[in-house]
Amino acid sequence: MDFRIGQGFDVHAFGEGDHLMLGGVRVAHARGVVAHSDGDVVVHALCDAMLGALALGDIGRHFPPSDPQWKGADSLAFLRHCDGLLRARGWRVGNADLTVICELPKLGPHVEAMRRTLAAALGVEIDAVSVKATTTERLGFSGRGEGIAAQAACLLVRA
Ligand SMILES: Nc1ccn([C@@H]2O[C@H](COP(=O)(O)O)[C@@H](O)[C@H]2O)c(=O)n1
Numbered sequence: 001m002d003f004r005i006g007q008g009f010d011v012h013a014f015g016e017g018d019h020l021m022l023g024g025v026r027v028a029h030a031r032g033v034v035a036h037s038d039g040d041v042v043v044h045a046l047c048d049a050m051l052g053a054l055a056l057g058d059i060g061r062h063f064p065p066s067d068p069q070w071k072g073a074d075s076l077a078f079l080r081h082c083d084g085l086l087r088a089r090g091w092r093v094g095n096a097d098l099t100v101i102c103e104l105p106k107l108g109p110h111v112e113a114m115r116r117t118l119a120a121a122l123g124v125e126i127d128a129v130s131v132k133a134t135t136t137e138r139l140g141f142s143g144r145g146e147g148i149a150a151q152a153a154c155l156l157v158r159a
Pocket residue numbers: 101102103104105106107108109133134135136137
């Protein structure tokens with residue numbers, strides 16, 4: 001088999017703070033998120049997609065929220081670890097497509113930095129990483145500004 005596919009989804013509630021970590025990029029915002037780690041929904045969704053592609057469980061299995069060593073952790077470290085798991089099995093990310101779901105902040109100005117950061121962490125070309133943003137037209141928890149979500153799809157190819 002030459003390809004594997006995975007998908008991931010993550011949500012964090014907004015809480016105290018003045019910035020969000022999204023795709024490894026610090027984005028100024030009137031709120032932070034409630035999370036055990038740095039709460040980077042984009043990276044968490046991508047990790048789950050990568051793990052899912054090889055049926056390796058999910059991010060919480062590899063980095064349990066009950067484990068104090070992950071408190072405040074840089075989620076890019078999770079991503080590098082997941083990439084290492086894939087590469088140890090002979091796979092790498094062929095491409096990944098990410099959607100961030102929030103009313104605010106507006107993410108257009110940050111998309112290229114996220115693509116660059118994620119591609120560097122995965123050791124792939126920037127063209128292999130897509131980051132998109134959408135609102136939910138003010139509907140639901142995201143529309144009410146209660147939190148932020150991200151979806152990820154990724155294809156693995158032979159390294
Ligand atoms: N947080 C966001 C949400 C959306 N965008 C950009 O706006 C476009 C329109 O959003 P709709 O939800 O009305 O479809 C979207 O395609 C994004 O380009 C954004 O930058 N940040």
